[in-house]
Amino acid sequence: MRLLAMDSSSRITGVGLWWGEEAKKEETPALGEIQETEPGHGGRASALGPALWADSGHMEREVLVEDDRARAEQMLTDLDGLLKVEGLTLDQVDGLVVSLGPGSFTGLRISVTMAKTLAQFTGLPLYGISTLEGWAASLGPDQLAAGRKAAAAGRKLLVPLIDARADRIYAAAFAVEEGGLQPALKPVLPESLYLEADLAARLQTQMATGVYGQVLFLGTDLPLHQRLLDQVDFPFQVIDAKTCPSPLPGLCRLAYRRALRGEGDSYLDLKPNYLRKSQAELTLEAKERKSSSEEAGSVGEGRQEGAAQVGGEKKADSEPAKGTELGPKAGPTEKGGRP
Amino acid sequence: MTREGFYNLAIESSCDETSVAILDGGRKVLCNLVSTQIPIHKKFGGVVPEIASRKHLETINRILALAFEEAGIQPQDLSLVSSTRGPGLIGALLVGISAAKSIAYALDIPIVGVNHMHGHISANYLAYPDLEPPFACLVVSGGHTALCLVDAYEDYQVLGRTRDDAAGESLDKAARALGLGYPGGPKIQRLAEAGNAQAFDFPRAMMNRGRDGYDFSFSGLKTAVINTIHQADQRGETLSKADLAASYQEAVVDVLATKSGWLLDACGYKTFCLSGGVAANGPLRARLQAVCQERGVRFCVPPLDLCTDNGAMIGAAGYYQYMTQGPSGLDFAADPDLDL
Numbered sequence: 029m030r031l032l033a034m035d036s037s038s039r040i041t042g043v044g045l046w047w048g049e050e051a052k053k054e055e056t057p058a059l060g061e062i063q064e065t066e067p068g069h070g071g072r073a074s075a076l077g078p079a080l081w082a083d084s085g086h087m088e089r090e091v092l093v094e095d096d097r098a099r100a101e102q103m104l105t106d107l108d109g110l111l112k113v114e115g116l117t118l119d120q121v122d123g124l125v126v127s128l129g130p131g132s133f134t135g136l137r138i139s140v141t142m143a144k145t146l147a148q149f150t151g152l153p154l155y156g157i158s159t160l161e162g163w164a165a166s167l168g169p170d171q172l173a174a175g176r177k178a179a180a181a182g183r184k185l186l187v188p189l190i191d192a193r194a195d196r197i198y199a200a201a202f203a204v205e206e207g208g209l210q211p212a213l214k215p216v217l218p219e220s221l222y223l224e225a226d227l228a229a230r231l232q233t234q235m236a237t238g239v240y241g242q243v244l245f246l247g248t249d250l251p252l253h254q255r256l257l258d259q260v261d262f263p264f265q266v267i268d269a270k271t272c273p274s275p276l277p278g279l280c281r282l283a284y285r286r287a288l289r290g291e292g293d294s295y296l297d298l299k300p301n302y303l304r305k306s307q308a309e310l311t312l313e314a315k316e317r318k319s320s321s322e323e324a325g326s327v328g329e330g331r332q333e334g335a336a337q338v339g340g341e342k343k344a345d346s347e348p349a350k351g352t353e354l355g356p357k358a359g360p361t362e363k364g365g366r367p
Numbered sequence: 368m369t370r371e372g373f374y375n376l377a378i379e380s381s382c383d384e385t386s387v388a389i390l391d392g393g394r395k396v397l398c399n400l401v402s403t404q405i406p407i408h409k410k411f412g413g414v415v416p417e418i419a420s421r422k423h424l425e426t427i428n429r430i431l432a433l434a435f436e437e438a439g440i441q442p443q444d445l446s447l448v449s450s451t452r453g454p455g456l457i458g459a460l461l462v463g464i465s466a467a468k469s470i471a472y473a474l475d476i477p478i479v480g481v482n483h484m485h486g487h488i489s490a491n492y493l494a495y496p497d498l499e500p501p502f503a504c505l506v507v508s509g510g511h512t513a514l515c516l517v518d519a520y521e522d523y524q525v526l527g528r529t530r531d532d533a534a535g536e537s538l539d540k541a542a543r544a545l546g547l548g549y550p551g552g553p554k555i556q557r558l559a560e561a562g563n564a565q566a567f568d569f570p571r572a573m574m575n576r577g578r579d580g581y582d583f584s585f586s587g588l589k590t591a592v593i594n595t596i597h598q599a600d601q602r603g604e605t606l607s608k609a610d611l612a613a614s615y616q617e618a619v620v621d622v623l624a625t626k627s628g629w630l631l632d633a634c635g636y637k638t639f640c641l642s643g644g645v646a647a648n649g650p651l652r653a654r655l656q657a658v659c660q661e662r663g664v665r666f667c668v669p670p671l672d673l674c675t676d677n678g679a680m681i682g683a684a685g686y687y688q689y690m691t692q693g694p695s696g697l698d699f700a701a702d703p704d705l706d707l
Contacts, residue, residue: 101461102698104472118473133417134458137424138465144428145469149442295428299421306417312410 029085029122029287033280034107036100036139037131037159038190040248040273043107044090045114046125046280048287085284087277089114100138118146123153123292125283127275129301130198130219131159131190136300144295153292155283158301160200160219163188163247165278167267185216185240187231188275189256191249195224197256198303201231204244221303228259235262246272371395374440375447376470377682378427380463381455381483382509383407383414385426388678389438389445393686394492397438399672399679402426405550413539413549420458427466445476449685452480452695453705454510460701468697477694479685483676484511484707485523487642489683490669498667503636505627505655506707508643509535509552512623513707514581514630517640520687525707527581527626530573534619535645537585541615544593545608555612556648562613567595569618574625581626588618616650624654631662640667647674 029048035041091110093099111117126143129136140156147154164186183203190198201217217230231243245257246267257264286292305313371392379386388399404422408414435442450467453460464480471478487506491498500517512534514527532540535552542551547558572587573579592615599606631639639659645651652668659666673680 101464101700104468105698108472108697133420134461137420137458138461141424141427141462141465142469145431145466146473148428148431149470149473296432299425302421306415306421308411308415308418 029284030088030116030120031123031125031155031280031283031287032107032111032118032121033125033127033276033283034103034139034143035127035159035162035274035276035279036103036135037127037129037275038135038249039132040092040094041099041103041106041135042090042092042274042276043103043110044274044276044280045088045110045116045121046085046277046284047088048085048122048284084281087280090274090276092274092276100135103139103142118150118152121152123155123283123287124150125155125157125279126298127159127162127279128156128298129159130192130221130303133300133302136302140298140300144298147295153287154295154298155286155291156293156298157279157282157286158219159190159275159279160188160198161202161282162275162279163190163272164200164202165281166272166275167244167246167278183240185231185234185243187217187243187245189245189247189250189253191252192221192304195255197222197224197227197249197253199227201234201243203240219301219303224253224256225259228256231260232262248273373446373686374438374444375449375682375686376434376445376467377449377481377678377685378463378467379451379483379486379676379678379681380423380427380459381451381453382459382676383419384676385423385430385463386676386678386681387427387430387434388682389434389440390679390682390686393683393690394496396493396679396682397440398434399677400430400434400437401672401675401677402430409549411549412543414456416456416458419456420462423459423462427462431466431470442470442474445470445474447476447685447689448474448478449481449682449689450478451483451486451681452699453702454483455703457701457703460703464699464701472697477689478697478699479689479692480695480699481681481685481688482705482707483681484508484513484643484705485521485684485688486680487644487646487674488515488517488523488640489687490642490673490677490680491640491667492683492687493673493679494669495667498638498640501636502638502640502667503627503630503634504640504642505623506643507534507623507641507645507651509533509539509645511643511707512583512585514626515707516630516634516636521691523707526630527583528707529583529585531584531586532589534583534585534623535643537589537619538616538645538648540589541592541612544589544596545611547608547612552645552648555616556650558609559613559616559650560609562607562609562611564613564617566607566610567592567614569595569614571618571622571625574622576629581630583622583626585619585622588615616648620648620651620654623651624658627655628658628662631658631664636664638665638667642669642674644675647671 031046033044124143124147186202186204192198200215200219203216243264248269373392375390377388383404384401386401389397448467448471450464500519504515506513510533512529513525516524538555539551542554547554569591572584641655656666
């Protein structure tokens with residue numbers, strides 16, 4: 029089974045081709061061959077060799093390019109180039125995999141719209157996979173085993189991170205058994221938008237239970253959140269971008285499992301996993317909460333001031349304080365301007 | 368001059384409408400489906416870019432499916448995909464463009480990235496099957512106000528444009544000042560029907576023909592209406608909102624019509640086209656019709672459903688762009704600030 033995968037959740041845009049094990053390949057490509065992708069483009073290009081996961085399938089070829097949004101707009105060109113290198117056409121692929129986020133809102137919309145529409149017009153099955161789960165499932169057994177000496181016994185906590193600007197991070201924490209991931213990723217901390225300090229505290233609490241011997245952090249945005257690492261006081265290891273440069277292998281691996289179970293997504297209904305409402309909605313909700321609490325507090329007053337403001341530019345003044353839900357303020361990828 | 372059996376699918380998603388049309392050639396509309404987000408943005412008092420982009424993504428594949436049902440053709444019958452590449456909201460544009468590119472790639476057919484303003488002008492081709500360039504044209508929308516000459520298909524010469532607010536933007540701002548909400552233009556027009564257009568003498572800016580030419584400025588007008596309301600408030604007076612709306616609309620229409628007349632006198636063209644979202648405004652249509660009649664010029668304006676954003680107008684513009692300039696390529700970029 030061949031799966032074609034797309035990820036534009038971050039500044040590093042990637043497309044990849046996955047081989048499910050039951051698909052016998054006639055000719056073997058040059059192993060570990062590095063494919064340069066438009067070196068003049070200023071981006072970072074790499075290609076992973078095959079055989080990351082001998083048990084279920086492997087990444088046949090992966091093209092990663094680090095650039096701004098403009099690169100995501102050229103994703104179909106990258107995808108076409110990838111297929112051509114493999115001597116394939118779109119109708120020789122068995123399914124489409126797309127990274128659902130969290131991540132850059134605009135980036136996610138480009139790849140999700142492309143994957144949905146390709147599915148609609150080719151009839152190919154569509155598999156939308158969480159980007160954080162994709163990161164988590166991208167680590168091979170060797171990489172998971174690394175650091176075992178440091179954590180002599182006990183399980184590991186795998187924490188993929190995606191930058192959400194400033195001191196905010198999209199993250200989750202998954203438990204890792206000795207010898208590999210559990211068949212289904214069971215989150216110990218749910219996928220959410222966290223403040224650095226909040227995530228550090230929650231991980232600290234988990235590690236205090238003594239169930240886990242070590243935390244493995246991964247994600248190419250990790251260097252943006254050095255302060256998180258500075259805050260924690262437990263054994264951890266950083267899986268760097270060289271070891272694990274993209275969530276594509278994990279996205280494919282998880283999609284492949286779903287494909288084998290016959291669980292596809294609808295091109296009509298699939299949407300990105302934003303993990304965050306728009307700024308305007310957060311502001312409006314905060315305002316409505318405020319005005320309804322004022323209303324409840326002023327019995328017999330018979331007047332409501334909040335209603336006087338129609339479409340006002342009222343700034344977010346209250347952060348909803350419950351759990352990990354973050355309130356208004358600098359949000360990812362929201363742009364203004366009307367034509 | 369349009370090929371039959373040349374099926375052309377067009378996508379428009381530059382602002383708050385998701386629209387898909389299928390045309391046969393450049394002028395025959397097989398379907399033109401529009402899903403508007405106005406009810407969603409209403410409570411925010413204007414279009415919220417992030418929400419608009421999300422809604423486009425949730426809607427686009429459904430509308431695409433419906434379009435083929437309505438047009439009675441199969442995807443394999445398509446010869447061309449047209450998509451708005453700008454101007455507009457970047458996030459919104461990218462949804463339509465990403466879908467359009469994927470269709471072109473999946474079906475292996477050419478794609479063109481279309482200027483939204485060319486689309487507005489081309490809406491007239493749909494309404495008037497015999498219309499051909501050259502003609503003079505006024506394009507008025509929420510983001511643009513321009514007087515131009517169309518000398519041939521894909522030959523647009525802009526002679527005047529707004530230096531600050533667009534006409535539609537100005538109407539939206541006045542509507543907000545009057546507490547009418549969004550979208551402003553239609554609400555101003557409705558309220559103005561019951562008002563006296565001569566009640567307030569709002570300023571007409573840049574009306575020195577020799578010095579200002581065909582350019583427009585509407586920001587002073589907006590300030591004038593806000594000041595008028597504010598000063599009355601301080602005196603404890605309540606002004607008639609209907610009179611304010613009528614006088615404001617009159618000032619906008621007056622400037623647009625006067626400068627259109629100047630252009631017609633200067634260029635001597637015998638056809639004039641009005642287009643863009645604000646072309647739906649009744650008094651503006653009536654006044655420009657009179658301006659044309661006085662000069663023996665043919666007046667063209669699309670029906671209301673082709674004035675507001677729609678896929679069919681993008682299909683018309685896309686068809687002529689493809690025929691004159693060829694395809695755009697799979698990697699063309701969205702351009703939120705694309706000029707006319």
